[in-house]
Each structure stands twice: as structure tokens, then as C-alpha cells.
Amino acid sequence: MLSINIPKHATPDQYELSEVPSLAVERPTDILIKVHAASINPIDVKKASGATKLVLRDSFPYKIGYDCAGTVVNTGSQVTRFKAGDEVFVRLPECHRGSWSELARSTEEFVALKPKGLTMEDAASIPLTSMTPLQALGVMKAISKEKLFLYLLGVGFSQIPLLQIGCLPCHSGWNWPFRMSASKKYFQSWQSDHHRFHRQSAQGEGVVDEIIDYTKSDPKAVIPPKSVDFIFDTTSSAMAYLSLMRPNGAIVTVSILTSGDVLQNSSVMRRSPDKQDKATVPFPIRISLNAMDRIRVARASRYGVKYSSIFLEPNAIDLDSIRQWVEAGKLSTIVGTRLDFKDIEAVRNASQVVFDGRGGVGKSVIVFV
Secondary structure, three states: OEEEEEOOOOOHHHOEEEEOOOOOOOOOOEEEEEEEEEEOOHHHHHHHOOOOOOOOOOOOOEEOOOEEEEEEEEEOOOOOOOOOOOEEEEEOOHHHOOOOEOEEEEEHHHEEEOOOOOOHHHHHOOHHHHHHHHHHHHHHHHOOOOEEEEEOOOOOOOHHHHOOOOEOOOOOOOOOEOOOOOOEEEEEEOOHHHHHHHHHHOOOOOOOOEEEEOOOOOHHHHOOOOOEEEEEEOOOOHHHHHHHEEEEEEEEEOOOOOOHHHHHHOHHHEOOOOOOOEOOOOHHHHHHHHHHHHHHHHHHHOOOOEEEEOOOOOOHHHHHHHHHHHHOOOOOOOEEEEEEOOOHHHHHHHHHHHHOOOOOOOEEEEEOO
16 A cells, blocks of 8 residues: 655655555454544644654654544454444554544544534544543643633644634543633634634634734733633743742643653554553653653642643544534634645645744645545
């Protein structure tokens, strides 16, 4: 099968389109998917460059990508929720990484039916951008929910609409009321196109009170000190805004490598569908990561703020919730650039934009024709 891959850790300019061994159902729990569309996310390109090579030993050729949408081709004998012909979307686990390929393989615990009415391209843009804020917002269960200050770079499609949803059933079992109608919400945007996009996305009573274009205004000059309860950090810069936080507030970051202990227990360390088959974080690295995490926790605690970092944990339960909200018209997505799978130069260029953190309005999606 054709796959976008690399023979060694590399930056996007070295991505290749070549034949790799095809996939087939090998285990009773396997689901084989014909990929119609796959999205480009920061984790895809950063990990391909070797960002985690000190922790995880990758095999080569390294197939890129985690998010995709497509049609079920075949299933193992123990698969009960899906059959050949079903249209699905998925956030592949690390052990099945490779969504930028003609075929993808997963297991039931990560796959959900594609939202009705969405194109394959739209569906492929959803998993990371919706599941990440959904899981991060779960931390808010334990704190007051009066003010938000959210960074909207990379995962921004669903943070705004999620504020309108009355209940957030997450994979961890939380099911709690989440009402923002009488609160103050701040969103940090960047560049004029992003600002216009978020302004349009934020329409609706009680969703967003103020969007701050930080290229024109310093957020610390706009937001009063000690007035923010929660920061969702996708830019690695939350510590610069500790003065804005109220005591008992919380920061959740998805942009800084977490503690070694959390990393060890995360799904990214799974080497096979067997949950017990995990790679081991080398002891010196685990200790170093724990130390750095404790420094950030201690720094935040001086302001009375709880600091935590999370890994996205792919799962079908969250995707099913997202699907229902999309079908109910509560969530929407924006696809910015569509790329022909076989136009490797276009894929390289779009991936480089993501790798450099330059962003763009909407998600870049690779289309398989």
C-alpha cells in the first residue's frame, strides 16, 4: 500500500510517498479501515522529527499520522460494533500509528461511527481537536467555573462550542454540569484570519465575552489580575499569566511534556494492542521529567493554583460523544486546506507550516483519491 513515511526521524521536507507492507486483520479485535482523509496535527510532525526518540524507540519506515476517517474494510471475529462498509473516524493509538496511508488498522476501543452529514475530510479533522479540550476541561470539575482564558492555537475547533454544551461525559467517567451562561470568557487569538475565525465561531449568547488578539494587545493589560479560574494552555506560555489566576484556579497544559510517571502510564507507551505491553521510560529521563514537572507545580502553587499536564488518551467513548454533539448541531469543524495524497510536495509544505507553528485557518487534511 502507499504511505507517507520516513526512513529515519526527519523534518517535513524529507517526507516520502512510497510502498510499504500492506495491512490486514491479524487479531480477533482488529478493524481494517480504508482511509479517505487524514488530518495534519502538531504531534504528527513533531514526533516524526524525533521529539520522543529518547523515550520511545520507533521502527522504520515510520508511518505518520494518527487521525483519519474512512470505511471499514474488514473486522476480526471479536469485533461487534462495526462491519464492513461502516463509515468511521478514529484517533489511532501509538501502536497503530500511520493514518497517512491507504489503509489503517485499529481496535474497537478507539473507533467511532463518522458523524452523519459530515464529509470524510471534516470527520478526519475532528479527533485531536475535539478530544484534547474535552479531556482538559474535565479538570474543571473541582474548581469554580466563572472565568476562562483559553489559548486557541492548534486545537481550537471545539473549545468555543464546548462551552455551550451542558454536560461533558468524558472517557474517565465524569458526567457533570458545565454551565457558563453568567460567566466571563476570554479567548486569546492570533493573526487577523484567526481572530475573524474565532469571532465567527464564538457567536451565541454566553459563549465568549472577549477575544484578545495578542499581536495588538497584551492579555495581561486587558484581563484583571486574579480574575481567571482556568487556563487551557496549548502554547507553553501559561506560567507567564500566573498573576491573572485566582487562588484555587487551575492550569491544564497539553503543550509541555508531562511528568515521567504520567508519561509511563500513558497510552503513548503502548507497543501493541495488549495494554500490558508498554515501553519503559529510561530511569534518568523519568526522574528529570518528574523534577521539571514538580518545579512547575511548585511555581503555580505559590499563587494557589493547581498545575497539571495531560496526554491525549484516544478512546471511542469520547469520539461517540463528539459525534452526537456534531449531529445535534452543537459542534462544527473548519477544514482549511485539502491536499492530494499523491502530491507529496504539497503535503510537505503543509506539514512544514504545522511544524513551524505558523498555523492557518482550519485544519489541513490529506485527501485520498
